[in-house]
Amino acid sequence: MTTKKWIYLILIIILVVPILFFYNAFNGNPAWKYFSERSLKSYLKDTYPGQEFVIRDGHYNFKFSEYSFTVRKIGDESQKDYELNVAGFWKPAVRYDGIYYDNLDQPLIEKLEREAVAEFKELMKDRVKIVDMGLQIEVLQGTYSSDTKWSKDLKLEKPFHIHLIVDVTNMSKEDVLETVRSIQQTLNSEHYAYSGVSFNGNLFDNEKISKDDFGYLKYSVGFDKDSNIKLNDIEEYNQ
Incomplete structure (x- = not known):
């Protein structure tokens, strides 16, 4: 690769990396969402054994750097939705459990x-x-x-x-x-x-x-x- 091509490559990296960084900060990314949802499924299975849930939606909250998911319990006649938030990129974990707080006395x-x-x-x-x-x-x-x-x-x-x-x-x-x-x-x-x-x-x-x-x-x-x-x-x- 010629020196000119190396310069072009470095310039592209300099321009693209910050754009990707800021996009990720405000919008998340598919990989982050996938692992967050997988962590949420594991959490629901461990925390509420014997119960099944449908994860209906998930969106990225850039203010708190977390994914917010809407969860509904299968068989719940009230069809109530709960919010559960998952934070962390390398080791995503549930930070807020709306099911838990709804069941407080x-x-x-x-x-x-x-x-x-x-x-x-x-x-x-x-x-x-x-x-x-x-x-x-x-x-x-x-x-x-x-x-x-x-x-x-x-x-x-x-x-x-x-x-x-x-x-x-x-x-x-x-x-x-x-x-x-x-x-x-x-x-x-x-x-x-x-x-x-x-x-x-x-x-x-x-x-x-x-x-x-x-x-x-x-x-x-x-x-x-x-x-x-x-x-x-x-x-x-x-x-």
């Missing part, structure tokens, strides 16, 4: 979350001023009766997540670090099965803020039971 979940929040607030009342707290608990329908009471020994579908808003008006960043470590130590010593905590430290030093407001964010940090929380892990915001 929402009334029981709400009851358990209220009871768990009350228990935790009581546990921490002398250590931190909690403004607001939320838990993300997941329990499938049929797992427990509707009158089941909260207990940290309940077997949930996955460890729960905690979101905290704490009054840190008179606290320094070092005080916040000590508080966050205390929360982590309490959760661990009491053997709570949690996946993580999102901590927001809010200020209430503005006279215009009413007692029902959540103030404004000053510090934030996320941690799990094994985190070695350090001062530089805490984000500080200037208002």
Whole structure:
């Protein structure tokens, strides 16, 4: 091959590769879709044994770099469609399962979350001023009766997540670090099965803020039971 032909070939590669890259980023590609659908079929077989599904459609969502598929259970008289999303090019895996979330026991979940929040607030009342707290608990329908009471020994579908808003008006960043470590130590010593905590430290030093407001964010940090929380892990915001 002559030098001129090599130059042409290199120029073609320089022009075509970026085009293919951007096309793939926004539209996916047939190979990616094929392996994503194959991964989805394997997931459905393993997760819902004895049930059969029809994968009705699939499209690429460039915002999340994933394929969204519409799935329907064979024999379902309601003919309900579920969305399942598959992400990952080399090892595609289901990231969102609409069947799972549709089968969560929402009334029981709400009851358990209220009871768990009350228990935790009581546990921490002398250590931190909690403004607001939320838990993300997941329990499938049929797992427990509707009158089941909260207990940290309940077997949930996955460890729960905690979101905290704490009054840190008179606290320094070092005080916040000590508080966050205390929360982590309490959760661990009491053997709570949690996946993580999102901590927001809010200020209430503005006279215009009413007692029902959540103030404004000053510090934030996320941690799990094994985190070695350090001062530089805490984000500080200037208002």
